[in-house]
Amino acid sequence: MHVSQERYGDALLLTPVGRVDNSTTDGLKSGLDAYVASCRSGGDRLVLDFSKVDYISSVGLRVLMLAAKQIREQGGSIVVAALQPVVREIFEISRFNLVFQCFGSVREALAKVSPTALAAYDSAHGT
Amino acid sequence: MALWVTFWGTRGSIPVSLDSASIRDKLAHALVAASGKRLDTQEKARAWVDSELDFAVSHTFGGNSSCVQLDAGGDEHVLCDLGSGARAFGNHVFSRDGPAKANVFHVFQSHLHWDHIMGFPFFAPAYVPGNRIRIYGCHTNLEEALRRQQDPPSFPVPFDRLGASIEFVTLQPGRSYEIAGWSVTAKLQSHSGDSYGYRFVRDGRIIVYSTDSEHRLDVPDAVEGAATFFADADLVIFDAMYSLAEAVSVKEDWGHSSNVVGVELCQLANVKHLVLFHHEPANNDERIAEIWRETLRYEEISRTGEPLRISVAYDGLEIEL
Numbered sequence: 350m351h352v353s354q355e356r357y358g359d360a361l362l363l364t365p366v367g368r369v370d371n372s373t374t375d376g377l378k379s380g381l382d383a384y385v386a387s388c389r390s391g392g393d394r395l396v397l398d399f400s401k402v403d404y405i406s407s408v409g410l411r412v413l414m415l416a417a418k419q420i421r422e423q424g425g426s427i428v429v430a431a432l433q434p435v436v437r438e439i440f441e442i443s444r445f446n447l448v449f450q451c452f453g454s455v456r457e458a459l460a461k462v463s464p465t466a467l468a469a470y471d472s473a474h475g476t
Numbered sequence: 477m478a479l480w481v482t483f484w485g486t487r488g489s490i491p492v493s494l495d496s497a498s499i500r501d502k503l504a505h506a507l508v509a510a511s512g513k514r515l516d517t518q519e520k521a522r523a524w525v526d527s528e529l530d531f532a533v534s535h536t537f538g539g540n541s542s543c544v545q546l547d548a549g550g551d552e553h554v555l556c557d558l559g560s561g562a563r564a565f566g567n568h569v570f571s572r573d574g575p576a577k578a579n580v581f582h583v584f585q586s587h588l589h590w591d592h593i594m595g596f597p598f599f600a601p602a603y604v605p606g607n608r609i610r611i612y613g614c615h616t617n618l619e620e621a622l623r624r625q626q627d628p629p630s631f632p633v634p635f636d637r638l639g640a641s642i643e644f645v646t647l648q649p650g651r652s653y654e655i656a657g658w659s660v661t662a663k664l665q666s667h668s669g670d671s672y673g674y675r676f677v678r679d680g681r682i683i684v685y686s687t688d689s690e691h692r693l694d695v696p697d698a699v700e701g702a703a704t705f706f707a708d709a710d711l712v713i714f715d716a717m718y719s720l721a722e723a724v725s726v727k728e729d730w731g732h733s734s735n736v737v738g739v740e741l742c743q744l745a746n747v748k749h750l751v752l753f754h755h756e757p758a759n760n761d762e763r764i765a766e767i768w769r770e771t772l773r774y775e776e777i778s779r780t781g782e783p784l785r786i787s788v789a790y791d792g793l794e795i796e797l
Binding site for chain 2: 439443
């Protein structure tokens with residue numbers, strides 16, 4: 350699984366692409382692990398753009414939970430944005446919507462986590 | 477030959493009962509739904525209740541702790557666990573056969589936590605001379621646990637005063653045994669103090685009883701082991717006590733699984749029918765019904781092969797295989 354990375358101010362935007370199941374979860378994990386250490390108090394805010402994920406299994410959700418646990422222990426923040434309808438259902442069925450802040454769009458998520466990141470995003474996208 | 481699975485106790489951790497407020501709410505809901513209907517006989521009312529009301533309104537998912545009966549129609553009774561549901565089962569045998577008939581009971585214990593043994597002091601057939609009760613398990617302290625709960629000051633009748641002939645049989649996990657017409661294999665599961673699942677095979681049909689087990693799908697060996705144990709089962713009775721979010725966060729290592737993992741594991745193992753079992757005692761009927769609906773939807777979303785049938789266990793549920 351490919352996870353692309355963009356930076357907007359003090360926020361990291363990670364965008365996994367494809368189906369997150371038992372055969373692809375390692376890709377999601379390695380894509381997250383590379384950035385989790387920098388997401389701490391006073392460090393980067395992490396926004397996961399799920400607009401290109403069409404399914405996530407329990408193992409993939411567990412990877413998200415472990416990353417969130419480490420980030421929160423470090424005083425950092427992680428949020429999720431732009432869930433496709435089916436993935437939103439999976440978040441609700443698994444109750445992950447209760448432990449992750451979920452936003453309708455990347456812009457909404459950046460607005461929540463950092464004004465600096467939002468300004469950088471708007472500047473980059475001409476909004 | 478038909479095989480029947482009857483659920484006498486389905487609740488996890490501790491028995492629960494409907495309280496008066498819950499019954500009042502159900503009645504109010506039903507009366508509103510029935511307004512304008514001419515339900516002037518018991519028969520009409522029952523038929524309307526069965527066809528028109530949601531199960532969570534018209535019934536309850538029950539509150540006894542774990543006890544499941546496997547019935548192949550023979551003279552010998554087979555049970556999984558002796559939770560408080562064993563009391564209801566024992567009373568059923570009494571009312572059907574009367575106290576004079578000698579019976580044989582084979583009981584397979586998943587583990588020895590209190591909610592899985594607490595029904596035995598109230599299991600009426602244990603008090604009747606002539607009855608034979610064989611209790612199987614993989615824990616070496618099986619007998620000690622059953623005896624201890626009847627010691628003073630916990631219970632007024634000591635174990636040695638029970639009239640039935642009671643034997644304890646230690647099983648080895650991974651080894652197949654022929655017991656009461658069933659081929660039975662136990663498997664070690666992840667749970668505090670260990671628990672064991674049981675795979676029952678008879679006449680080509682397979683039933684797996686897997687409660688009080690924290691299945692981890694991120695550990696390849698565990699996935700392979702569970703999938704092999706569940707493989708091609710006609711029925712899997714599965715511990716779905718927590719949501720996935722709970723099971724991988726605040727309740728990790730508490731020894732229970734989720735509906736989501738149950739679906740994924742049964743799909744992987746080509747199971748035909750999954751039964752959600754060992755309900756969280758904090759969940760009321762509406763919540764359990766909601767979990768059932770969500771599980772059906774998750775099965776649709778995650779399906780890659782044949783559809784998996786999904787039921788939710790309740791005290792009194794009977795499934796024919």
